[in-house]
Amino acid sequence: MRVEYINPFVESAYNVLKEVLKSDVKRGELFLKSTSMPVLGVAAIVGLAGDVEGRVLFDMTADTATKVASAMLESMDMEPVDSLNEMARATITELANMITGQAVTKLHNLNFKFDLTPPAIFTGENMEITNPDVEALIVPIEVPMGKIEINVAVRERN
Amino acid sequence: MTNTEIEQQTEEVVHVPVADYKMVTFSLGGKDYGVNIMDVKEIAKFSNFTYVPNTAPYVRGVYNLRGEIISIIDLRIMFNLPAAQKSVNQGENGLVLRSENGLVGVIVDSIDRVVAISSESIQPPHPIFGDINIKYISGVVEHEERLYIILDSKRIFWKEDEVSDAPEPPGTAAVEAQDSAVPAPVETGDFLAEGLAVVASFHVTGVNKVWYAQRRKDWTEQHGETQLAEPSEAADFLAPFYSPATDHLWPEAYAGAFADSLETDTSTIVNVLNPGCGAGYESYSIACALAMRYPEKQIKVWAIENDLLKVSSAPDIVVDAESAEHFAPFLTDGKRGRTFSPAIRDSILFEYGDIRNVSGLPPMDAVVMRDVVSFFPERTQERIFELIDEIVKPGGLVVLGSNEQPVNNDDLTEVVDEDFVAYRKRKDRQEPS
Numbered sequence: 197m198r199v200e201y202i203n204p205f206v207e208s209a210y211n212v213l214k215e216v217l218k219s220d221v222k223r224g225e226l227f228l229k230s231t232s233m234p235v236l237g238v239a240a241i242v243g244l245a246g247d248v249e250g251r252v253l254f255d256m257t258a259d260t261a262t263k264v265a266s267a268m269l270e271s272m273d274m275e276p277v278d279s280l281n282e283m284a285r286a287t288i289t290e291l292a293n294m295i296t297g298q299a300v301t302k303l304h305n306l307n308f309k310f311d312l313t314p315p316a317i318f319t320g321e322n323m324e325i326t327n328p329d330v331e332a333l334i335v336p337i338e339v340p341m342g343k344i345e346i347n348v349a350v351r352e353r354n
Numbered sequence: 355m356t357n358t359e360i361e362q363q364t365e366e367v368v369h370v371p372v373a374d375y376k377m378v379t380f381s382l383g384g385k386d387y388g389v390n391i392m393d394v395k396e397i398a399k400f401s402n403f404t405y406v407p408n409t410a411p412y413v414r415g416v417y418n419l420r421g422e423i424i425s426i427i428d429l430r431i432m433f434n435l436p437a438a439q440k441s442v443n444q445g446e447n448g449l450v451l452r453s454e455n456g457l458v459g460v461i462v463d464s465i466d467r468v469v470a471i472s473s474e475s476i477q478p479p480h481p482i483f484g485d486i487n488i489k490y491i492s493g494v495v496e497h498e499e500r501l502y503i504i505l506d507s508k509r510i511f512w513k514e515d516e517v518s519d520a521p522e523p524p525g526t527a528a529v530e531a532q533d534s535a536v537p538a539p540v541e542t543g544d545f546l547a548e549g550l551a552v553v554a555s556f557h558v559t560g561v562n563k564v565w566y567a568q569r570r571k572d573w574t575e576q577h578g579e580t581q582l583a584e585p586s587e588a589a590d591f592l593a594p595f596y597s598p599a600t601d602h603l604w605p606e607a608y609a610g611a612f613a614d615s616l617e618t619d620t621s622t623i624v625n626v627l628n629p630g631c632g633a634g635y636e637s638y639s640i641a642c643a644l645a646m647r648y649p650e651k652q653i654k655v656w657a658i659e660n661d662l663l664k665v666s667s668a669p670d671i672v673v674d675a676e677s678a679e680h681f682a683p684f685l686t687d688g689k690r691g692r693t694f695s696p697a698i699r700d701s702i703l704f705e706y707g708d709i710r711n712v713s714g715l716p717p718m719d720a721v722v723m724r725d726v727v728s729f730f731p732e733r734t735q736e737r738i739f740e741l742i743d744e745i746v747k748p749g750g751l752v753v754l755g756s757n758e759q760p761v762n763n764d765d766l767t768e769v770v771d772e773d774f775v776a777y778r779k780r781k782d783r784q785e786p787s
Contacts, residue, residue, distance in 0.1 A: 197705055197706050197707060198703060198704065198705050198706075199665050199666055199668065199669055199704040199705065199706055200669055200704075202662070202666065202706060203666070226662055228660065228706065228707060228708055228711070230708070230710075230711040329713040329714055330713075331707050331708065331711045333706065351714060352703065
């Protein structure tokens with residue numbers, strides 16, 4: 197993955213999570229992965245197009261997703277959720293959109309032209325994701341509610 | 355028919371195979387297998403063995419072999435092959451194998467016979483063998499129109515801990531497991547080489563053995579036969595290994611020799627792959643050298659590095675004017691100091707990535723990977739060379755470290771221009787059909 201793309205994603209993930217959760221956010225060591233990998237349970241996916249082709253995946257357990265959604269809702273004076281219902285899913289989708297949107301804005305300022313697709317959310321057990329031919333950058337982020345893994349796989353359009 | 359084919363045929367005619375390898379053959383799940391007869395103590399029929407609780411599923415129990423208690427392992431279960439259920443009283447066919455930990459009984463479907471073959475006719479296993487993990491197979495041999503898979507009984511029983519592991523996931527993980535299962539061809543007891551592999555992840559193989567042999571001699575004369583336990587010691591050992599101008603811009607002569615040795619074709623783009631580009635000095639040197647030599651062509655350098663810390667500063671590198679004097683036309687004054695002009699910067703694509711996973715790249719006029727392959731295990735080195743072979747154009751250039759050589763590759767011929775050494779891929783190579 198192109199070096200210039202890495203920081204915008206890492207920074208915006210960190211900033212957005214810190215802002216919406218109003219709590220301590222820790223970034224883990226970045227690493228690369230090219231094989232298929234298990235999805236923890238809830239995966240929000242945003243497609244990227246433009247100069248590149250690829251996608252960003254936000255991966256967390258159902259429990260973490262519920263708690264993160266509750267924290268976000270509470271911060272806006274709304275009722276928290278106790279299960280991964282429609283409201284919770286919509287909230288997680290919005291989180292994915294915020295992070296990716298901010299990253300793409302940063303990239304635009306660096307003269308890279310990216311477009312986003314509307315986010316989609318997948319839930320279920322025992323899921324795996326495979327991106328043949330594209331290496332994924334994994335940005336692990338620790339929040340008080342658990343772990344969120346941001347999995348960015350993009351490649352240049354030749 | 356080419357000359358080499360004729361040579362091979364004549365060789366086969368004069369060559370009389372000697373039956374110097376005997377193996378006991380047996381069947382497992384309907385297929386033929388063999389083990390070296392020297393590993394077999396006897397052929398036996400096991401019955402009334404005692405079940406032992408809380409063991410791996412393929413351990414059927416223990417057996418009293420004329421007063422000696424041995425463990426009984428069912429190879430069919432171990433290799434996930436169908437096993438016919440037998441009634442309790444019926445004995446199971448098996449072999450008693452010698453292993454380092456004493457005798458072990460193995461259950462098979464049926465014992466066939468002893469076959470004598472020539473050890474030269476044993477072929478290495480093909481990596482796509484499905485039923486049995488390739489690390490347990492020492493080879494394949496054809497005899498009287500039957501194909502026998504020769505199992506390596508040592509691997510099966512000496513590495514119990516690995517055997518009990520869950521089946522490996524496909525992809526890189528499996529390949530990595532193979533990397534570790536196949537030791538580099540280092541003399542056993544070469545603590546220096548072992549230390550380098552552990553501490554500095556430097557692997558002594560055909561790629562660097564010439565340099566290593568000399569360096570080892572010099573080192574042991576000075577330091578004695580010590581082990582390399584500290585990263586700093588390993589770094590001292592490896593200090594002379596690195597090619598000239600590592601982590602610096604290439605000097606004018608070296609850069610010129612590189613550009614001279616490159617033979618470009620009619621295409622308007624020159625593509626260069628630069629794995630292990632580190633902080634980027636090498637990539638900028640390549641881009642500048644080529645831009646100087648081929649001002650009419652578009653230069654594209656694909657720079658890949660798996661150390662995020664090093665590569666993240668590469669796009670905004672700052673150089674001191676003195677060392678970059680010969681590249682002066684490509685420098686501009688930036689806010690933080692002298693940097694490369696946008697034209698040069700745009701010609702290099704720095705990526706955080708792993709050479710093993712590259713894909714989707716155009717054919718390359720050159721691959722520059724100095725002092726890169728030596729830092730991968732032998733299996734991976736082979737894969738990298740295969741990948742390079744695929745990606746380099748015929749007539750293209752492969753630049754390795756000054757103390758590295760390509761292994762088992764007749765398609766690469768050496769190109770020397772004073773200090774600069776590279777390898778050119780044969781132009782007339784017939785692509786395998």
